[in-house]
Amino acid sequence: xxxxxxxxxxxxxxxxxxxxxxxxxxxxxxxxxxxxxxxxxxxxxxxxxxxxxxxxxxxxxxxxxxxxxxxxxxxxxxxxxxxxxxxxxxxxxxxxxxxxxxxxxxxxxxxxxxxxxxxxxxxxxxxxxx
Numbered sequence: 001x002x003x004x005x006x007x008x009x010x011x012x013x014x015x016x017x018x019x020x021x022x023x024x025x026x027x028x029x030x031x032x033x034x035x036x037x038x039x040x041x042x043x044x045x046x047x048x049x050x051x052x053x054x055x056x057x058x059x060x061x062x063x064x065x066x067x068x069x070x071x072x073x074x075x076x077x078x079x080x081x082x083x084x085x086x087x088x089x090x091x092x093x094x095x096x097x098x099x100x101x102x103x104x105x106x107x108x109x110x111x112x113x114x115x116x117x118x119x120x121x122x123x124x125x126x127x128x129x130x
Contacts, residue, residue, distance in 0.1 A: 001046070001106070006037035014100050021093055026060045028054045046106055048116050052122035053099070063092035065099075065125060068117035 001007055013030045016023070024120040031054035057063055099118050104110040 001038065001041060001104075003021070003037050003041055006041070007072075007104075009034050009037065009102065010104055011114060012106075017093060017097055017100070022055055022057065022062055022096065026057045031057075043106065045112065045115055045119070046103055049103070049119050049122070052119060052126070053096070056122050056125065063096040065092070065095055065118060065121045066115065067095045067098050068114050068121070074126070 001010070003130070009030060013027065013034065016026060016030070020026075031050050033045055035050040035054070038050060053063070056065070102115050102118075106115060107110050
């Protein structure tokens with residue numbers, strides 16, 4: 001995003017999320033405002049993921065989309081994949097924080113692919129065809 005106001009708003013959303021968690025009314029309004037900026041900048045992927053995200057949060061009062069799976073890790077023979085600690089799980093807040101960080105650098109090809117995965121997951125959750 002080139003627009004300084006959009007960058008500042010994205011930073012504000014990220015800070016609020018880290019400090020307070022998902023406050024539905026605030027984050028939905030901020031994302032709607034952010035979407036106006038990305039539409040002005042003609043960034044269709046960000047416009048779509050932003051709209052789907054605020055609609056999803058408004059409907060569910062949470063972010064219920066998991067972080068997209070990473071590429072499979074190449075393991076050496078005899079090496080085991082790392083496991084999550086018992087009781088450790090990725091929360092909707094962490095997934096949303098991750099998605100927002102991808103948006104900040106949406107020009108990166110890997111980030112673009114993962115943002116498309118979020119779009120797909122948000123549409124599937126809403127029951128839309130993609």
